[in-house]
Amino acid sequence: MIIIDSPQQLIKVLAKMPRPLCLVPTMGALHEGHIALIRKARQAVGECGTVIVSIFVNPIQFDKEDDLAKYPRALESDVVICEKAGAEIIFTPEVVTMYESDSSITISENRLSTLLCGASRPGHFNGVCTVVMKLFMLSRADIAIFGKKDFQQLAVIKRMVRNLNIPIEIIGHETIREHDGLAMSSRNTRLTQDHRTDSSIIYRSLNAAAELLKLGERISEPILLAARKYLLGSQYVKIDYLEIVDAENLERVAIIRKPSILAVAVFYDNVRLIDHVELKP
Ligand code: PAF
Numbered sequence: 001m002i003i004i005d006s007p008q009q010l011i012k013v014l015a016k017m018p019r020p021l022c023l024v025p026t027m028g029a030l031h032e033g034h035i036a037l038i039r040k041a042r043q044a045v046g047e048c049g050t051v052i053v054s055i056f057v058n059p060i061q062f063d064k065e066d067d068l069a070k071y072p073r074a075l076e077s078d079v080v081i082c083e084k085a086g087a088e089i090i091f092t093p094e095v096v097t098m099y100e101s102d103s104s105i106t107i108s109e110n111r112l113s114t115l116l117c118g119a120s121r122p123g124h125f126n127g128v129c130t131v132v133m134k135l136f137m138l139s140r141a142d143i144a145i146f147g148k149k150d151f152q153q154l155a156v157i158k159r160m161v162r163n164l165n166i167p168i169e170i171i172g173h174e175t176i177r178e179h180d181g182l183a184m185s186s187r188n189t190r191l192t193q194d195h196r197t198d199s200s201i202i203y204r205s206l207n208a209a210a211e212l213l214k215l216g217e218r219i220s221e222p223i224l225l226a227a228r229k230y231l232l233g234s235q236y237v238k239i240d241y242l243e244i245v246d247a248e249n250l251e252r253v254a255i256i257r258k259p260s261i262l263a264v265a266v267f268y269d270n271v272r273l274i275d276h277v278e279l280k281p
Helices: 007-015 032-045 065-070 075-085 116-120 124-139 151-163 186-190 193-198 200-214 220-231
Strands: 002-004 021-026 050-055 089-091 143-147 169-173 238-246 260-268 271-279
Touching (some): 021 032, 021 124, 032 050, 032 143, 050 075, 075 089, 089 124, 124 143, 143 151, 151 260, 186 271, 200 260, 220 238, 220 260
Parallel strands (some): 002 089, 021 143, 050 089
Antiparallel strands (some): 238 260, 260 271
């Protein structure tokens, strides 16, 4: 396992590594969800290719200082996990080497990032795009893997790649869930025991509402109402948003005619969790 913290060193080392090269961008505190991404990366490049995992808690994608400060960090165990899952290289830069003091150029996305999570997290997706673009440029990866759990992030990155003609293939990986259905996230460790037990209601509520579609309902409103009612069964959950959106452009849909997404963001105190299910009419 090669661990690199300098961008210049990364460029030098990667120039000698066998291709294809697959990048798995992460912010560390790795869990089963990340392991699945790294295994997928290995599968994508085969035994002879190279898998690189970046571990970088990107400050410019956090809109709240407290959230950044509390973001879990676990580099030692992350290294073990990456090695076991089949990565060859870990890139774990310092903030000062990723963002020079005169940094004044960033990527900005102006439509998808105004919706859903973007509406309550101003600047978040621009921060994501900027760091992901830097990781793409530094690694010159042929492929990059992202979890579908962050479906809005995946949509923004796919659009960035398409709009800016970046020569990289983006692969989305299915959401990995806990035994009770909660989508795996590094934030889950910040839930209290009561909140963690309660949190399975998120995925149950989405599935219960999605059942209506299977029964023939095509109007978004009753489906949203069913999900909201189910979530209100929790004494802890505070809904940030609950929406049905087009799977590609993420705009709200009133009638489900095309593949869509029932998406939710909730708060347990100050821990914000997101989840979604696909709606295929
Ligand atoms: O999904 C994440 O962990 C982050 O948003 C990413 C893609 C690594 C960029 O910092």
